[in-house]
Amino acid sequence: MLLGVAAAGRGAGAQQPDTIATVVRNRIEASRTIRIELHDRTRPLLRGATVDGLGLHFSPDDVVATGGNLYGLPSPIAWGEVRRVDVRTGSYGRRGAVIGLILGAVAGAMVLSAVGDCDDCPQTSGTERLAWFLVFPSGGAVVGGLFGLGIPRWQRVYP
Helix, strand or coil: CHHHHHHHCCCCCCCCHHHHHHHHHHHHHHCCEEEEEECCCCCCEEECCEEECCEEECCHHHEECCCCCCCCCCCCEEHHHEEEEEEEEEECHHHHHHHHHHHHHHHHHHHHHHHHHCCCCCCCCHHHHHHHHHHHHHHHHHHHHHHHHCCEEEEEEEC
16 A cells, blocks of 8 residues: 555656566565665665565564664564665676686786796796696686675665
8 A cells, every 4th residue: 555655656657556566576575685775764684574565574683784773673664664675686706706817817917927027037837837827817716706795786676
C-alpha cells in the first residue's frame, strides 16, 4: 500500500506498484547483502532482508552500521522512509587483477631494463629475464585482485 503511494508520487510515467514491488523484491531477496539509505541519511547494510508491501523486514542481528544512528531502527522499514536501495552485485576483483597485471608488467619491464643497463650486475640469460618478466605481472595481478575483492560493487534497484 505504501509502495503504491510512493510510486504514484513519481509522476505520470511511473510504473504500476505491483511491477515495482516484484522487481525490487526479486533483486533484494536474491542478494545476500543490501545497502539502503533512509530519508534521515542513515545508511545501514542489511543481510537476509525480505520485502513486502509494508517495507523491508530484517533481523536486528543482521544490521551493520555504515553511517548515521541505528539505535531503534524499526523492522519493517516502511517504504516511505526508504530513499534508496542498492544490492551487492559482486566486487572489483577482476578489475583489480587487470590493473595489478598492468602495473606489474610495467614494474617488471623497468627492473629488467635497469638490470640490463647495469655494468656491475651479473649477466642474466634470456630465460631468467622471461621468468622475471612473468613473476612481476603475476604478483601484481594477485595483489590487485585481492585488493579488488575487498571493494564491493553495488547496483541501485530502488527507486
